[in-house]
Amino acid sequence: MKKKNNNKIKLMKGERGFHYMALVIMILMMVFCVVPLILMFSVSLSSENSLVHGYRFIPDEWSLNAYQYLWAKRVTIARAYGLTILVTVVGTIASLIMTSMFAYPLSRKDFKLRNVFAFILFFTMLFNGGMTASYMVWTRLFHIKDTIWAYLLPGGLMGGMNVMLVRNYFNANIPYSIIEAGRLDGARDWTIYSKIMVPLSKPIMTTIGLFAALGYWNNWTNGLYYISNPKLYTIQVYLKKLMDSIQFLKTTDLSNEAVMLAQRNLPTESARMAVAIIALIPVLAIYPFIQKELIKGMVIGGVKG
Amino acid sequence: MSPTKNKSASEFDNVLKQQKKSARKARFKTDLPLYLMMAPGLIYLIANNYIPMFGILLAFKRINYSVGILKSPWVAFDNFEYLFKTKDAFIMIRNTLCYNAVWIVMDIVIAVFIAICMNEIAQRKIAKVIQPIICFPSMVSAVILSFLVYAFLSQSYGYLNATIFKDNPVAWYTTASYWPIILTIVHIWQSAGQSSVIYMASIGGIDKGLYESARIDGATKREQIKYITLPLLKPMIIMLLLLSIGRIFNSDFGLFYQVPLGNGMLYETTQTIDTFVYRALIQSNNVGQSSAASVFQAVIGFVLVLMSNALVRKINPENSLF
16 A cells, blocks of 8 residues: 555645646636637648638648649739748847847946836837827828838837846846956956857747747737738738738629639639748748747736736 | 135036036047947937837828828827727727736746646656747747648638548638637647746746755645645746736737738738737728827836836845836
8 A cells, every 4th residue: 555655646636636637627718729720720631622611620632722823923922921931030130139149238236227228128119109190290201101111110129128138147147246247357348248149048038039030920910010011921921911801802792704704813712821831831831849948938928918 | 705716616616517528528429439329229219219109190190192291181089989998999999908917917828837737847858849839839920820821721621621520621711710819829838838838947946955855854746736846936937927918019910910901801800909000001091090109008017017127126126128
């Protein structure tokens, strides 16, 4: 008897029921989260004829036609894809550099004005002029409409929360004595920042970098507000416009010849889902490798709003 | 006081002043690299955050592009008056507040529930698969989300109309009354996993010894949750509750605008302040009402954030923003 009990405490009768109930609930939750994605995948792999009877989880008739449509549209899609990658890479790098460069002086206890600048930063987290004011400033003052800057600048290039997180990380994890030792060896501020602070704060930089990259990849609202030139569509904006045109045709008179023609040029039901899938695939593909970092970031971000 | 003494005192003052000045100069010189490092960020904050704060003044003008924004006439609170006379104002404020009020409570209950279940099965291998999967929906953009929802609800091909409602298809995208439920389900799908993560972390931090001794005393699982887990989670729950109350006038633009596909027939249940601001500004070109609504949101949001933070600070200073 004793041997059996020594390490694991045996689950008591009522506890076992609770344990399996929790297991079943979580498995159901997981299924609930996966099911819509599976439906989207199967629709994209269904033949157009079989879709007439409606979307199914298991296609009545498999087909790669949807992806052939993507191939036919490869110039448009490749351009949207390339622009998305460009915006994501440039935006993430710029965001990391600006955030950490702003955080470093704020973390220096011998920097007299650090509280002034911390307040300047902090106030932006409490108060903002609202979306309309922001839109007017970016379009009327800085004229970023229909330029690539529209994806990079408005909104999230450097957020107060991220700067605070990096500054706190600097303060908590990098002892001041290292900075002093560096200075005794003749290192200037720039060297201390780039050779000591940044390399030593990889974990927090990875976390906020991943969220920044995800934000840029998924961003479509900036495109919605500031972009009207189809050549400047990112993949998300392209998807959004695709959905718009479908909705538009659905609500207009179908006897109209022009509409009929337009509808024929639209991607089929399955092709639309295929476009959505290729926008989702990069996220899906790297998610397993970055999920630990992201979940860690959710904990940090959750506590601090 | 003799004049000589006075003189030397003022000289002394002068020297002191000069020393202070040169010290300040030296200070500035040594701090210069720090200023330079902050320069890009400062410029960005000015452009992205501070100039728009003055843009609030737009709400008190009647914008006339032909004479320019600066020369447009001041109209005091006219824009707000017009806005609040419309039915739109009532609908969007009601929707924003009601969705938030229900979701804030629901989110906490669901997240804590998931966290307790996850913690119960944490030792199993499958937990390492479940957690990332239930967090994945928060990585999906609102546009892709709208495609996922469309796959279920599309009038002619959608999964629901093709199976459950085969005999009498439902016009999901044109019937406003379904959307509170649809949006709630979509919201749970997208955020439940993510919001449970933080509670999971706190449950993981609870001293296991507490549960052991409770079991020895014969406490059932239910009693352990009721008397150990929940009381220990209480500070975290209250804090997150207060923080979300601070954001009660904000809504997830993507969810309310893109998932219902911007359909006008659904405004009754899908219009929030954020979607109204966009529609008034871009679609109906009504800068006055748009800025009135967005200023209203920003100012009330500011007051609420200050209040909720003051409360958080009282309860747990470590977690307050300031």
